[in-house]
Each structure stands twice: as structure tokens, then as C-alpha cells.
Amino acid sequence: MKQTRTVEIVTGAFIILGFVALWVIATYSTNIQAYGTAKAYAVSASFNSIGGLKERAPVTIAGVEVGRVTQITLDPKSFNALVTIKFDSRYATIPDDSTASILTSGLLGEQYIGINPGGSETYLKDGSSIQYTQSALVLENLIAKFLSGNPSTSLAPGGK
Numbered sequence: 001m002k003q004t005r006t007v008e009i010v011t012g013a014f015i016i017l018g019f020v021a022l023w024v025i026a027t028y029s030t031n032i033q034a035y036g037t038a039k040a041y042a043v044s045a046s047f048n049s050i051g052g053l054k055e056r057a058p059v060t061i062a063g064v065e066v067g068r069v070t071q072i073t074l075d076p077k078s079f080n081a082l083v084t085i086k087f088d089s090r091y092a093t094i095p096d097d098s099t100a101s102i103l104t105s106g107l108l109g110e111q112y113i114g115i116n117p118g119g120s121e122t123y124l125k126d127g128s129s130i131q132y133t134q135s136a137l138v139l140e141n142l143i144a145k146f147l148s149g150n151p152s153t154s155l156a157p158g159g160k
Helices: 002-030 139-148
Strands: 040-047 058-061 064-074 081-088 099-104 111-116 132-134
Touching: 040 099, 040 132
Parallel strands: 058 111, 099 132
Antiparallel strands: 040 081, 058 064, 064 081, 099 111
């Protein structure tokens, strides 16, 4: 009888430990800890092409995460992707002439936004817009241009 009780306790502890492990994995893989923990301010940026950029993608400066993509919509006038970024309020001194580029982690990794700070004395604030952007480099377009053998075709994102 005592041995059965010990097996039941060990089994129960193992199951509880498994649920805790699943919760930790789910929290870290979906970045739940990044939501609602700090004050933030929203900034928008317009891109010709966002490639595979998704909501909740990280926004970094020099590899340090400073914010997240919160919304992606289509601008009905310019037909560009309008991306809303929420910066953590700790990073309130990002110059307003900074550039935003859509980058990829590794060769085929997830996409994120990299901010290259400018030199302006004024800073981005809630509701402002990043004027200088560089769209995502779409691998399929690059391969198609390479295979076509047309050297006059621009390799710049957006075809400009």
C-alpha cells in the first residue's frame, strides 16, 4: 500500500512539473512576458514590401530589443504596408531622423525591424512616423532577377 502511494505522489509531481515546463516554453516562445509590462509609445513606418514580417516581431537597435511590431495594415492611398511599432518608454531618445529596415535573422530566419539611429536633436514620440525606411529583401525576387540575367534590373527593395 505504501509503495503505491509513493508511486502516485511521484507521478503527480512529474505531471505538475510537465505542465510548468509547458507553460515556460509557451511563455518564452510567444513572448507573452513582453506585453503589458512597461509603458510604451507608438510610432508608424511605411514600407513598400514587408516580406514575412509579422505582428509581435522584435524591433532592435544595435541588437538590443527596444520595441515590438503591434500592427500591420495596408495604406489605401499609397498601397504601402503601414507598420505600427511600440517602443518601450525607456528608449524615448531615439532621433526622429532614424531609419527603419526590415532584416532577417540568419539566411531563412524570422524577420524583424532594425533601427539605425540618426543624429537629430529631436526624438520620436507617440504618434510620430519614421520617414526613412528600407523594405524587406524578398529572396524569391532576388533569385528571379539573378536567373533572368538582366543586369539593369535594380536589386534594391521595392525596385527603386
